[in-house]
Amino acid sequence: MATIVCEALTKRYGAVTALDALDLTIAHGEFMVLLGPSGCGKTTTLNLIAGLEEASEGRLLFDGRDVTWLPPHRREVAMVFQSYALYPNKTVFENIAFPLRLRRTPRAGIERAVRAAAEQLEIAHLLDRRPHQLSGGQRQRVALGRAIVRNPAAFLMDEPLSNLDAALRLSMRSLIKRLHHQLRATFVYVTHDQAEAMTLADRIAVMRGGLIQQLDTPEGIYERPANLFVAGFLGSPPINLIEGRIEDGAFRRAELRLPAPRAEPGREVVLGLRPEDVEAPAPHLVPLAGRVELVSPLGSDTYAEVSGPAGTSLTLRVPKGWRVREGEGIEVGVDPARLHLFDRATERRIA
């Protein structure tokens, strides 16, 4: 188990900077998710921690020990890949045993460790099979087994669930979370899937362009996105963003007016309203009216695309129990405290 510290970690490929002076401390036993679109530097970060790529600049510390230039096998980390990366010619048993064999673990120890890992992952009955005889979910369990047997300092996971179908992804997600609870090891988990990030993480680092945009708990990132990018990246359906100005302690855009008492007047801003932050109208709420253009029922919730005031187009969650029809008017209530304001120029959150 280890505390992982990245100090000004930088990776360049020729003229391209994939990772720009990353500072990140991952606590012992923490589940850290690196979240972002492709090319944001999250996988590069993971590869640097694993030692599969060399840093251009900066330092990497495991429990205070400088490992920046150590080869992968001397870092005591285990890695799980999106493609599973199982050795196709080896049986499940041999796949899981492989890292132990390379460490010259005694035969009895290997047998015990492999069996224990297989039991834990419920693949004990598959030990004689070869990878091509397994389903995707079973393969990923074998890959997890190969990681577990080593009792590594940290688990590194590179989009481990992205090749699985939706139903399996959910069950594997809980399996990984349970593993983390049982093993109490440091997990670094790369994904572009916000639902995975929200459900698994102790903390999420949202990345873009080789930089961390925000580092916070899942709730923190959802409730207080640090900038427009983070606000737009998390949330499904995505947050509604409306450009406007602060005048007289309110957000203004043509006839649309929403209270924003703490923002300084005259500022050009972007207002963020999450679809799920609307309710039935009530005295303490600000009314918001529009016409329903499209209704999307999801079973648990219904979302409506609404042409709102001042030429805006909004996606709103229809309050429970309401029946809405396309072409009809709708009026909901908005809690001003749940509105997000961002500076239009810097894209940063306005406190």
Next chain:
Amino acid sequence: MLRLGYDERAAALLVFPVVAVLLVVAAFPILYSFWISLHDVVLTRPLRRPFVGLDNYLRVFADERFWIAVARTTVYTVVTVAATTVLAVLVALLLNEAFPGQRLLNALLLLPWATPSVVNGLMWKWIYDPSYGLLNGLLVQLGVLERYRAWLGDPDLTLLLIANAAVWKQMPLAALLLIVTMKAIPEDLYRAAKVDGAGTFRRFLHVTLPALRPGLMLVLVYETMISIRHFDLFLIMTQGGPGDASFTLSWFIYVETFRSLRFGTGAALSYILAMATFLLSYLFIRFLGRRL
């Protein structure tokens, strides 16, 4: 009467020319040579060709030269196939890495393969030449040799030197086949093996080699078939000599058929060689292929 639809009739019509040509140039010679192998056909007595059953085959098996030819062919084939395969693996490993000039090397690799067999034979004959050969010149100037040697005149070396010329020409295709197989190995396997703690050699042993198996089998079968029947280099470089040092089966067939004009035994020999090739390929596929 077989009833054919329009599509079938059109297909039959379109396929007919190919089938006809194949019948004339492939099926007929194969069957006709088998017929010859069962008759005592000697070209110096063209009108007398009595049926002798398997006598030609028995005569061949009783012939001391046949067993010499089998031994020479075996040595040549084993050396050529082994050297081609090992070299091809090494070259493929090298060219599978990214380094400056790698594309150029890739293109150069194909030159020997593109060289016609006869040109290749002549080239190596010159290189081995006893009076003005490159090999002699090089070794003497380097001080390795005192004086020029007749390389191909050394019965202990002849087969190996011819094998060397064959490997030079055959290795590129084998390497290319293996490079293609290597390119299909997922990069993640190497990354996983690195994290698991495997060094360069272990990664080759546990990731590259198992994945290369289909390619290796293709190379083994193909190179064996090519080598066991090889003829061009023997004709150009040594004509079976010195003595019987390079007296291989294919050369025996040529001598028996076109120099002694005994077509009957020549055809029998050809059938034996063809069956041996067939059997070997079958065994390779049967025993190596099963473990894929």
